[in-house]
Every structure is written in structure tokens, then in C-alpha cells.
């Protein structure tokens with residue numbers, strides 16, 4: 001373009017020159033047109049030979065990074081407007097109704113209901129099929145934040161309060177359940193709880209209910225083994241024991257699942273009991289325990305049965321070896337042999353397959369100070385992903401393999417779950433089934449420690465990254481690199497003194513990180529950085545949970561429950577009935593903790609409240 005303009009200018013100059021020559025020297029003999037062509041051609045040739053062949057990218061020589069503005073987030077977000085119809089639950093609305101221009105000002109903390117909340121001013125639409133495919137982003141979010149940076153309060157909680165999806169929530173302190181369960185129930189959610197902190201308050205979860213084929217057995221065994229192996233660096237020797245144990249688990253689970261007729265025995269308790277009953281005599285290789293006889297009976301009818309084949313392989317070991325394997329299995333399964341755990345494992349109330357059918361909130365309460373039982377949560381997640389993918393592909397095949405209700409997994413303290421088998425592959429496949437994951441960690445190093453080389457796949461499958469503060473070096477380096485460099489002008493002064501002293505100024509351009517690692521580490525407590533794939537990063541305020549339209553209503557519900565637990569639990573309770581606790585799935589200690597949290601100083605670490613007015617109900 002620049003060259004064309006230059007040519008036109010040169011043509012014009014030489015044209016004028018020729019006219020001047022014509023009139024001055026009256027060169028009428030030469031036709032004006034021929035003269036113009038000759039002069040023009042000479043001008044073009046002159047330009048070609050003298051033109052500057054250097055390539056300039058003025059102003060962005062060393063980098064083009066900049067902070068995002070409202071125009072940048074506009075195509076990816078459903079904007080809040082006071083005209084938004086109340087009580088809309090239509091999250092799949094087409095963006096065709098969207099205004100064509102971004103609003104002049106974005107009111108902080110006013111995020112439309114159909115978004116994922118990321119900051120006070122940025123969100124991401126839940127619409128899976130935006131009008132322009134180039135504006136499609138997956139809903140996976142990676143949240144980094146040191147302890148107390150607000151991962152739960154400024155990200156987890158407000159996102160559940162949006163109530164546009166089903167939620168499966170890891171709740172490391174039980175705080176999310178305490179704050180949100182009543183609200184969710186009131187809005188028609190089917191609320192379920194797996195309490196791995198206080199088993200006697202938990203609903204039942206039976207992993208055997210989700211085993212339908214041999215492959216499923218392997219997945220369950222892998223989770224149990226991965227999560228209960230202290231030292232993951234297995235030596236060749238360690239590997240032998242792990243593999244031998246695996247054979248026994250697979251044989252026994254296969255036997256229980258496919259050959260025990262009584263379905264009430266299809267559970268972990270039966271597996272524990274079978275391992276306890278196993279007997280091997282070192283000096284008598286011909287000895288047959290009851291379990292050996294049971295397998296022989298099955299082998300007669302089905303010689304090629306999966307369980308029988310695994311058991312045969314296991315039995316190849318010498319008596320002493322088999323004894324050691326049985327002992328290690330017993331040790332590993334001892335976590336299931338506690339009365340309260342046995343009760344939880346007895347029968348299933350999780351109904352994982354229905355989470356995408358109707359609005360459901362499944363809270364998995366874990367103990368953040370003791371991770372012993374976290375592998376049960378890992379097992380549940382692994383099974384849930386498989387069950388839901390399968391459900392989408394079978395029951396909802398006519399819906400493009402998409403679940404009717406989007407399922408959002410809020411994986412708070414993701415690293416404490418241990419390794420979810422194949423998670424790096426799952427995270428890329430769940431999107432198309434209407435499932436998404438919010439991975440909440442303190443630092444990048446935590447993911448690296450568990451997922452090693454697969455870490456990059458996990459990171460790149462999260463189109464959104466939210467940094468809430470922290471000083472982990474690896475995280476800061478990663479973010480600085482992703483945020484990028486901008487080009488800045490610098491000025492150098494030099495001065496020489498003496499008789500013939502001089503002073504000079506030199507201007508030059510250089511690249512500088514938009515935010516250096518130390519600046520990120522010093523990030524203001526109320527601010528956060530949001531990175532969306534393909535868009536400049538946003539430096540914004542953290543979302544203020546108290547400005548969410550349902551917050552006052554939620555507070556009211558919780559206050560009633562704490563002040564008057566009996567009435568809240570059952571307003572129509574007859575006098576002779578024993579009183580029910582409002583939070584019957586939590587202990588009195590947890591409820592006391594909830595009360596303390598509610599009365600805590602609300603100004604601690606609160607993001608700057610730009611818009612303090614809460615107009616309740618507007619976005620609902």
C-alpha cells in the first residue's frame with residue numbers, strides 16, 4: 001500500500017514537472033502522453049532502485065503485548081444489561097441477541113448469569129456455539145493462587161452461585177457446602193454430598209456400581225494403587241509387587257462384579273472381606289482356600305473368564321510370594337476396613353450418570369489437613385468422567401453427544417486429589433460432551449509434581465487462566481512469558497564535564513515484560529490477571545462475591561439455619577419427633593466453623609468495592 005502511494009506521488013511530481021517543461025520550453029513537438037509515460041516509468045524505476053527494503057513494525061519492534069480492554073472481551077462474554085430478562089435459565093441462547101458494540105462502561109461485578117465469572121469485569125459465555133466459530137473457547141479454567149488469595153471466595157463460590165450448570169465440587173474445608181447447599185436446594189438443585197472428612201455424615205458411594213466392563217476394573221484399581229502408593233518412584237522390585245497386587249485386585253473385583261449373584265455384595269466391603277479370607281500355605285502348595293475353590297468352580301464353567309485368567313496369573317507365584325502379595329493388598333485396603341467407611345461404600349447414592357440430566361450439585365468434602373482418603377474423590381472423578389462421556393454418547397447421541405445440562409467440575413486443591421488416570425486426555429475430550437473443569441491450584445509446580453510431562457497438555461487445554469496472587473517462581477515465570485512483552489521508549493542521558501563539556505540525550509526502543517515476575521508477585525490483593533487464549537491479558541479487580549445478586553438471599557438462608565436450626569430443618573416437625581439438624585450431613589463442629597466464618601470481619605482481604613449497591617435479583 002505504502003509503495004502504491006509513493007508511486008502515485010512520484011507520478012504526480014514528474015507529471016507536474018513535464019507540464020512545467022512543456023509550458024516553459026514549449027516542447028509541443030513531444031506528445032504530452034508519451035512524455036508522461038517516459039517520465040513515469042523513469043520515476044518507478046528510480047523508486048524501485050532506491051526504495052528502503054527494511055521491514056519496520058513501528059511501535060511493536062520488541063513486542064506487541066498490551067492489557068486487554070472491554071472491546072477485547074466483548075465477543076467472548078454475555079454482557080450484563082438491565083434489560084436482561086429475570087429468572088432466565090437459557091444458557092444456550094444464541095449470541096445473535098447480543099448487542100453489536102461493547103457497552104461504553106462495564107459496571108464492575110455485574111456479570112450476566114450466563115457467564116463463567118472470572119474477574120469483576122470479565123466473564124466467559126457458557127454458550128457452546130457462538131455466532132462466529134472463531135469466538136469459541138473451551139470452558140476449562142486454570143486458577144492459580146496462593147493460600148488466602150481468594151480461590152474459593154472470589155472464584156469458586158461466585159461461579160457456583162451463577163447456577164447455570166450442574167456442579168461437582170471438591171470442597172477441601174466443607175465451606176462451600178455450608179454456604180451454598182441451602183441456596184442450591186432452594187433453586188431446585190439435587191444436592192448430594194460425599195463427606196470424606198466425616199464419613200458418618202456422608203451419603204453412600206459405591207464404585208462397583210459404575211463398573212460395567214473389564215476396562216472399568218483396571219481404572220478403579222489404577223486409582224487405588226496410584227493414590228495409596230507412598231513412594232511413586234517404583235523400583236523394579238516395587239513394580240513387581242504393584243503388578244502382582246493388581247492381578248489379585250482385578251481377579252477379585254471381576255469375580256464379585258460378574259459372578260456374585262447377590263447385588264448387595266457388589267461393593268468394596270466384599271473385596272476387603274475376600275482379601276482377609278485368602279489363605280496360602282508356604283509349605284503346602286496343594287492347599288486350597290475357599291477363594292481358590294470358588295475360582296475353580298467358575299473356571300469349570302468359563303475357562304476363559306476375565307477374573308479366572310487374572311487369578312491364574314496371580315497363582316503362578318510361589319507360596320511365600322503369594323503370601324506377601326496378599327499382605328500388601330490387605331495393608332492397602334485397610335483404609336476401607338473402618339466401620340464408617342464401610343457404611344459409605346456399601347451402597348451408592350451418588351447417581352453419577354444423572355448429573356448431566358438435571359441440575360445437580362455434588363459436594364465432595366475432603367480433609368485439607370489429611371489426604372488419606374482423597375483417592376476416593378479421585379476414584380469418583382475418574383468414574384464420573386467415564387460415566388458422563390458414555391451417557392452423552394449413548395442417551396444423548398441425537399443431541400450431538402452433548403449432555404443437556406452442562407457439568408462444571410470445580411476442582412479446588414486439585415493437587416491434593418492425587419493423579420487422575422488419563423486426565424490429560426480427558427480434559428481435551430470432555431468439552432464436546434458439555435463437561436468442563438476448573439482446576440484450582442496454588443502453583444504450577446503442584447501440577448508438575450503429579451502430572452510431570454503431561455502438565456503442558458493440561459495447561460494448554462484450559463483456554464482461561466486466572467492468577468489471583470502468589471509467589472511460586474515457576475508460576476510467575478510462566479505467566480510473565482504468556483502475558484508477553486511490550487515495546488517501550490527509553491531515554492539515555494550522558495554528560496561530560498570539563499572545558500568542552502557536553503550533554504546528550506539518546507532515545508531508543510526496547511522490549512519489556514508487560515508485568516515482570518516481581519511485579520506479579522507484588523500484585524495488589526484486590527487485583528488479578530486473567531488470560532484468555534488469543535486475547536490480550538486482563539489486569540482487573542477480583543470479583544466481589546457480596547455484589548452477586550443472590551448473595552443477600554444466600555446470607556439470609558444461612559442465617560436462618562444457624563439461628564434457628566430446628567425450624568429450618570423441618571418447619572412442620574411434630575413435637576414427638578427427634579429434632580433434625582439443619583446440616584445433617586455435617587458435624588456440629590463444622591456448623592460452628594460456618595458460624596465463625598459468617599461473623600468474621602468482612603473487610604479482610606476484600607477486593608476494592610467499586611460498586612457497592614446490590615440490586616438483588618436483577619440477573620436471576
Ligand SMILES: Nc1ncnc2c1ncn2[C@@H]1O[C@H](COP(=O)(O)OP(=O)(O)OP(=O)(O)O)[C@@H](O)[C@H]1O
Nearest residue numbers: 146147148149150151152153154597601602604605
Ligand atoms: N466469610 C468471609 N467474610 C469475609 N472474608 C472472608 C470470608 N471467608 C474468607 N474470607 C477472606 O477472603 C480471603 C480469601 O479466602 P479464600 O478462602 O477464598 O482463599 P483461598 O485462596 O481459597 O485459600 P486456601 O488456599 O486456604 O483455600 C481471605 O483473606 C479470607 O480471610
Ligand SMILES: [Mg+2]
Nearest residue numbers: 151152153412
Ligand atoms: Mg480455598
